[in-house]
Structure formats: C-alpha cells, structure tokens
Amino acid sequence: xxxxxxxxxxxxxxxxxxxxxxxxxxxxxxxxxxxxxxxxxxxxxxxxxxxxxxxxxxxxxxxxxxxxxxxxxxxxxxxxxxxxxxxxxxxxxxxxxxxxxxxxxxxxxxxxxxxxxxxxxxxxxxxxxxxxxxxxxxxxxxxxxxxxxxxxxxxxxxxxxxxxxxxxxxxxxxxxxxxxxxxxxxxxxxxxxxxxxxxxxxxxxxxxxxxxxxxxxxxxxxxxxxxxxxxxxxxxxxxxxxxxxxxxxxxxxxxxxxxxxxxxxxxxxxxxxxxxxxxxxxxxxxxxxxxxxxxxxxxxxxxxxxxxxxxxxxxxxxxxxxxxxxxxxxxxxxxxxxxxxxxxxxxxxxxxxxxxxxxxxxxxxxxxxxxxxxxxxxxxxxxxxxxxxxxx
Numbered sequence: 001x002x003x004x005x006x007x008x009x010x011x012x013x014x015x016x017x018x019x020x021x022x023x024x025x026x027x028x029x030x031x032x033x034x035x036x037x038x039x040x041x042x043x044x045x046x047x048x049x050x051x052x053x054x055x056x057x058x059x060x061x062x063x064x065x066x067x068x069x070x071x072x073x074x075x076x077x078x079x080x081x082x083x084x085x086x087x088x089x090x091x092x093x094x095x096x097x098x099x100x101x102x103x104x105x106x107x108x109x110x111x112x113x114x115x116x117x118x119x120x121x122x123x124x125x126x127x128x129x130x131x132x133x134x135x136x137x138x139x140x141x142x143x144x145x146x147x148x149x150x151x152x153x154x155x156x157x158x159x160x161x162x163x164x165x166x167x168x169x170x171x172x173x174x175x176x177x178x179x180x181x182x183x184x185x186x187x188x189x190x191x192x193x194x195x196x197x198x199x200x201x202x203x204x205x206x207x208x209x210x211x212x213x214x215x216x217x218x219x220x221x222x223x224x225x226x227x228x229x230x231x232x233x234x235x236x237x238x239x240x241x242x243x244x245x246x247x248x249x250x251x252x253x254x255x256x257x258x259x260x261x262x263x264x265x266x267x268x269x270x271x272x273x274x275x276x277x278x279x280x281x282x283x284x285x286x287x288x289x290x291x292x293x294x295x296x297x298x299x300x301x302x303x304x305x306x307x308x309x310x311x312x313x314x315x316x317x318x319x320x321x322x323x324x325x326x327x328x329x330x331x332x333x334x335x336x337x338x339x340x341x342x343x344x345x346x347x348x349x350x351x352x353x354x355x356x357x358x359x360x361x362x363x364x365x366x367x368x369x370x371x372x373x374x375x376x377x378x379x380x381x382x383x384x385x386x387x388x389x390x391x392x
Contacts, residue, residue, distance in 0.1 A: 003036045010038040091258040098129040119263045127275045139250045146245040154240040167241040174230040186218045195244040200237045281316040297339045305332045334363045
C-alpha cells in the first residue's frame with residue numbers, strides 16, 4: 001500500500017517533469033528509508049486497479065421507479081482477519097447492507113456485516129442510504145465541472161462561464177500576479193476572494209490562488225501559491241483562470257455521515273437527535289451568577305433575544321435558534337458569546353461561509369471581546385483580518 005503511493009507520486013511527477021524512475025519511502029518511527037522503483041508492471045497493475053475502482057463507483061443501481069438506489073460495490077475481500085480489524089468495517093458493512101450485497105455463507109462478511117451493524121436500526125440505514133445518495137449526486141455535479149479542466153478547451157470552458165482564457169502576465173509582486181487580456185473584453189466571472197486554478201498553454205493546473213482584484217479595464221489580480229515570474233519563458237506563455245470546485249467539504253460530509261453510523265456513545269447521541277428527532281432538554285433554572293453576569297451583556301437586546309439567550313444557557317444537549325433574515329440572530333449570537341466568555345467558557349464559532357463568521361466577529365469586535373479568527377486570508381473580510389492581527 002505504501003509502495004503503491006510512492007509509485008503514484010512518481011507517475012504524477014513524470015507527467016510534468018523528467019521521469020524519476022523511483023521514489024524514496026521513509027518511515028519516521030523507525031527511520032527506515034527504502035527506494036521504491038516504479039516499474040512498468042507495477043504501473044500497469046495500479047492503472048488496472050484504478051480502472052476497476054472507477055468501473056464500480058461509476059455504476060449506480062436504479063430502483064424500479066427509476067430513482068437512485070445505491071452504489072454498486074465489488075465483492076468484499078475474502079480475508080476475515082483483515083476485514084474484522086479494518087477501520088472502515090462499519091461504513092463498508094453499511095454500504096453492503098443498503099445495497100443488499102452481503103455475501104452468503106461461508107464468506108466471512110456474512111457474519112461480520114450483521115455483527116458490526118447490530119447497533120443500528122432500519123431507520124438509521126434508510127437515513128444513511130438517502131443522504132449518501134444525495135451527497136453522491138451533488139459530488140457528481142461538482143466533479144463534472146472540475147473534469148472540464150482536462151476534458152475541454154479554454155474557449156469551451158469560457159463559453160460555459162467557468163474560465164477566463166488568453167491572459168497575459170503583466171507583473172508579479174509578493175506572489176500577487178496581474179493579468180490582462182488584449183484580444184477581447186474580459187468577462188467578469190470572478191469575484192474578490194474566489195478560489196481559482198491557473199493553467200498555461202503548456203501545463204494544466206500550474207498554480208492555485210484567490211482573486212485579489214477583479215477591476216474593470218481588462219485586468220485581474222490573483223494571489224497565487226508560487227511566483228510565476230521565476231519560471232523561464234513565462235513572457236511567451238498565455239494563461240487561463242478556472243473556477244476551482246473545492247471537494248474538501250464534500251469529503252467531510254461523507255466522513256460525517258459515516259461516523260454517525262459508528263457504535264460510539266457520541267454517535268449514538270447524535271443519531272437520536274439527527275435521525276430520531278429527539279427534542280432538546282433544558283435545565284429547570286440557572287445559577288444566580290448567570291443572571292448577574294448577563295445583566296450588562298443583554299440589556300441592549302429586546303425581550304425575545306434575551307429569552308433566546310437564557311434558553312440557550314439552559315440547554316443540556318442542543319438548541320436551534322431560527323429566524324427570518326434581519327430578525328436579529330447575529331446580534332443574539334454575539335450576546336450569547338459575550339456571556340459565555342464572561343463566565344469563563346471557551347467558544348467555537350463556525351459557519352458554512354466566511355462572510356457569516358465575519359458578520360458575527362465584526363459585531364463582537366465592537367464590544368472589545370478577544371477572539372482568534374482562523375481561515376484563508378483572502379476569504380476573510382478586511383476588518384476581520386485587522387482584528388485577527390490585533391487579537392493574535
């Protein structure tokens with residue numbers, strides 16, 4: 001398995017530079033280093049395994065009504081010891097169960113699947129089937145867009161609204177690159193902070209970065225992860241910028257629903273809330289210290305916002321605060337965070353978008369509350385970056 005990874009890196013390196021022929025594999029625990037040759041037979045075997053994997057993952061079983069049923073899986077590995085100790089046994093068994101692909105006796109998985117899933121109910125398996133199918137459909141749409149980088153020409157991608165082609169590099173300062181296009185008007189496809197992939201006429205995916213300035217007049221500035229001006233012949237190159245379809249969050253979603261099916265106490269509690277719709281539990285009351293501390297924090301809030309904060313403080317497991325846009329949810333969150341901070345708690349604020357986090361932190365900054373903002377600098381609001389430097 002480790003040698004296979006080295007071979008794949010060697011093959012990837014050969015695609016852009018000279019063939020390394022081999023790679024070095026270092027085990028940090030034992031300080032052991034071995035050279036792994038990348039031979040033709042090994043390459044052929046890896047490519048055959050890759051094609052076999054793609055052949056299975058590209059097949060989706062259809063139900064009688066035409067709806068997506070489940071992913072088609074290959075036969076499980078016939079090694080009882082390997083499967084019983086595998087970290088992915090529960091996820092693998094779940095997929096086999098929902099796909100009705102559990103092998104019969106005497107195959108070891110005939111016993112491993114029911115044994116590893118005995119903690120799950122039929123409603124849990126149905127929930128997993130539904131959301132894994134939904135995520136796979138969404139991931140398929142995203143991957144189709146990303147594959148256009150290799151399967152379509154820059155002009156075709158530009159017509160599809162995901163690329164700006166025929167760009168010339170004018171200057172580079174501290175990895176901020178300024179491009180222009182003289183052949184035609186530049187389409188305004190990208191906004192400031194958007195992640196893009198840069199390719200040239202000779203190489204695909206040369207660099208990745210974020211848009212710094214998308215001003216008019218045929219110019220665009222991008223902060224890249226490498227300085228292209230150090231590359232020989234860059235003046236003769238023409239470049240194109242493609243919208244980057246990030247797959248990291250999609251992978252996190254798959255990991256999340258997989259962990260939700262595990263037999264741990266934490267997963268069981270989450271299943272009861274997310275799948276079983278367990279209602280929230282509340283304390284009968286709060287300590288006097290909370291009320292005294294909250295007096296100065298929530299005095300500027302209205303009655304509904306104050307009640308929401310106290311209900312949050314009384315929650316034992318979870319609580320959802322809902323409201324229409326502009327109803328004061330962000331202000332309520334700021335009040336709750338300030339109260340928790342004054343009570344000595346450590347607060348983690350997360351959101352689906354960077355702008356949502358910055359909206360809350362900008363309001364929090366007005367109250368001189370200390371915080372640390374984590375995130376890609378190009379995606380953080382300007383005032384957010386200033387506040388990060390101050391707080392750090």
